Structure formats: C-alpha cells, structure tokens
Amino acid sequence: MDMQDKEFDNLFRSKLDGFETEPSANVWEGIDAELRTGNRRRIMVPLLSAAASIIVLVTAGVLLIPHHIKNTEGHSVKTTVAKRDTTVQSPIVVPSNKIAQVNTTVKQGPVKRMVASQSVKKQPVTVQPQTGNTVALQKPAVKQPTQEVLAALPQKHDVIIQPKQIDTAVLAANTTGTPDIKPTQAMVPDKQIIAKTLPPVKKHHIHSLGDMLNTVIAAVDKRKDKLIEFTDTDDDDDSMITGVNLGVVAVKKQN
Amino acid sequence: MMFLEHKYTIEELIKRCRAGERKSQELLYKQLASKMMGVCMRYATDRMEAEDMLQNGFIRVFQKMNDYRGDGSFEGWVRRIMVHSSIEYYRKHHKMMQAVEMTEADEPSVNPLAVAKLDAKDLMALIQQLAPGYRIVFNLYAIEGYSHKEIGEIVGITEGASKSQLSRARAILRDQITKLEGKKYGYAG
Numbered sequence: 001m002d003m004q005d006k007e008f009d010n011l012f013r014s015k016l017d018g019f020e021t022e023p024s025a026n027v028w029e030g031i032d033a034e035l036r037t038g039n040r041r042r043i044m045v046p047l048l049s050a051a052a053s054i055i056v057l058v059t060a061g062v063l064l065i066p067h068h069i070k071n072t073e074g075h076s077v078k079t080t081v082a083k084r085d086t087t088v089q090s091p092i093v094v095p096s097n098k099i100a101q102v103n104t105t106v107k108q109g110p111v112k113r114m115v116a117s118q119s120v121k122k123q124p125v126t127v128q129p130q131t132g133n134t135v136a137l138q139k140p141a142v143k144q145p146t147q148e149v150l151a152a153l154p155q156k157h158d159v160i161i162q163p164k165q166i167d168t169a170v171l172a173a174n175t176t177g178t179p180d181i182k183p184t185q186a187m188v189p190d191k192q193i194i195a196k197t198l199p200p201v202k203k204h205h206i207h208s209l210g211d212m213l214n215t216v217i218a219a220v221d222k223r224k225d226k227l228i229e230f231t232d233t234d235d236d237d238d239s240m241i242t243g244v245n246l247g248v249v250a251v252k253k254q255n
Numbered sequence: 256m257m258f259l260e261h262k263y264t265i266e267e268l269i270k271r272c273r274a275g276e277r278k279s280q281e282l283l284y285k286q287l288a289s290k291m292m293g294v295c296m297r298y299a300t301d302r303m304e305a306e307d308m309l310q311n312g313f314i315r316v317f318q319k320m321n322d323y324r325g326d327g328s329f330e331g332w333v334r335r336i337m338v339h340s341s342i343e344y345y346r347k348h349h350k351m352m353q354a355v356e357m358t359e360a361d362e363p364s365v366n367p368l369a370v371a372k373l374d375a376k377d378l379m380a381l382i383q384q385l386a387p388g389y390r391i392v393f394n395l396y397a398i399e400g401y402s403h404k405e406i407g408e409i410v411g412i413t414e415g416a417s418k419s420q421l422s423r424a425r426a427i428l429r430d431q432i433t434k435l436e437g438k439k440y441g442y443a444g
Contacts, residue, residue, distance in 0.1 A: 011370045012428075016297060019379065021289060023289070026306075027310050028285075034314050035277070
C-alpha cells in the first residue's frame, strides 16, 4: 500500500502544524535589547545629524570669517589714508611764483602703494604770487619734513598752514628753483606714521602644507601658542613642527 | 475574542504594542512564542537556529506592528512574518537553496501507518535533516499551503525549480521513513 503525495503532505501537516515548543528565556532578552537599541538609534540619528550640521556650519564660519575681516582691514587702511590725505582743506598760501607738484612713486609694500595712489590734486591750494620762491607741493603728506621745510622758509613768506593738517602736505621750498626733497626721504616718515596708526597688513600666502595647517589651526585655536605649529616657510616640502601646546605641556622651538 | 493576562484582549494588546509599551510587547511575545517557535523549528537545522529566527521575527513583528490592518487573524500575520524571517535568515547566512544532488532513485514506498506512528518530534527531526532548499520548499508547500508560483516569488526561484525541489524533498523523507520503519521492525529498508 503506497500513499499519494497529497496524503503524505497531509500527514506531515497534521502532525507539525500545531507543533509548539517553549523557546529559551534569552530570546525575549535579545528582542528587548534590540528594540531598545533601535529606539535609541531612531532618537540619536536626528540628533547626531543636527549636531553634525552645526559643526559643519561653525567650521565653515570659522574658516571663512577671518578672510572677511582681513579684507575689511584692507579697506580700512585705504579709508584711513584717504581721510588723512583729504584733511588738507585749508588754503595754503605759499609765496611762490612757480608751484610744482611732485608725484612720488613708491614701489614698496601695499600700504605705500595705497598712499601713493591717493590723489591730492583736488586739494585747494591758494597761491599768492607776490613772492619769488619756487615751492614744490609734494604728496602724500609727511609731518616732520614739512615742519622742517616750513621752518626753513623765510619769515617774510606768508605760509598759512593749520597745525592739525600739515601732515598731509609737504611743502618744499627751494630758493634755487629745484626741489631738494627726494621722494624716498619723504616716504620714510610717512611709513612711520602709518605704521603707528595701523597695524601692518601682511598678506600671507599659503605656500606649503605647513602654512595651510597653520592657517586652519589658527582659525580654531586662538591661543598665542597653538595646539601645533609648523614652520612658516616658503619651501613646499620643508614644513616641520615647531611648536606643540597640549595645555599642560607646551614645547616651542625658538627661531 | 482572545483574552490575555485576564485583562487585555488581543486588540488592546496590539494597540499598546503600537504605542511602544514594553510590558505589552512582552505579554504578546509570551502568548505567541511557543507556537512561533514550532514554526521556526521546521525551517531550522537545530533549536539554536530556530531561536535566532524567532528573535528576528518578533523584532520585525514589533517594528511593523502598524502594518497590521486587521485583515485576517493576527496570529496568521505573525506566522507569515516568522516564515519570511526564517527564509531571510538563510539568505543572510548564505545557506540558501544549495540543492543537494541526489541520485534519481525510485521513490521508496512508504506505509501510511508507519508515518502515522511517527510522532511530531520524529517528523521534525526528518525535516531538519533536509538540505535548506528542500526543507523550505517542502514546508511552504506541504505545511503552509503556498502554491509553487508563490514559493517561487518568496524564495526567488522558478516554479519548475520549486516543483523539482518538492519532489526531491518528498523522496528523501520517504526514504528516511522507510529506514526508520525498518529499524523499528528489524529489517533494512
């Protein structure tokens, strides 16, 4: 007597379909643990995403804002110099029958270029032609030489210069008709004045990996001695660690 | 209406589980664990594997509780999840559908009385000895009642492969039963 497939299957079904057996207790523990982890994960994922977004935004802000400030400082230098130049508003009465404007050409540094680029041509200069001296009006202004030059002028000449504004104009008197003051001599005190007024704007170019890391670390670590410092060198491959500041322990190589 | 823990109906328990009440989830688990363990045992090689399948299946049940719309019995819905969880277990563990080559021997004739005398544990042991591919197809067709088309979709094989594997599974089981019968009555099958 043989049995058909259907009958064979039914025998298995009838015996196994209602089969029950108790699982061990650790199955529920595993389910419980997994459900708790899953819930925590569901809560943590949005929080971590938000935290990561904030970190990215803050980092981007820290890295971008210093560049903006540098640009602003650059503008402020220009503005300050321009104001100083344009303060020459009072009429300068120079006894001269010949006035020469000496355009100084300065080839050093961005600040000097900015000073040289400022035009002072629109400043009102009143000339009374009753005297016979040749006066050279030199711009940009230098305080000390101006005073010296003016002191050298003969008292009979009517030179009216307001004390607070004389630093913006250089008057050179030359009785022989040729200005004595060389542009390079005039620029030295000018540079000093600006140096006293504003901090030097140093354009720092990134030449090496060390420079780049220094820039990034400086953006984050505002301490004098940074977490880690590299050599500030133009050589591409010679960046070396020159300082480490771990708070408790700080080592810095003196250059 | 099924009452659980002299307090909750199954509907109330489902509602509380959906709200994430851990105590209700535990009550529901305890109510169905033994039955579902029986299901997983048929798809597993041993008890440990069955417990892994059961654990994964119940985690999925609680995670997908909102998917149960009340169409059909809740127990049937959980059972289907257990079956899919068991098949998924084999997919993950690369044990899927490695059909064991067997010689095309003539199917041995089996006395229905011999099968009837075997208890559930003996039959369970016979099924667990099958290769995973045969075991899954035999379970799905003979016990769960799926068609070959449905089995093909669930398991990811062709309808023909499902039929073939079912046929081979039956042949192996018959052979094993005959051997058991022979041992019991003192003659070789």
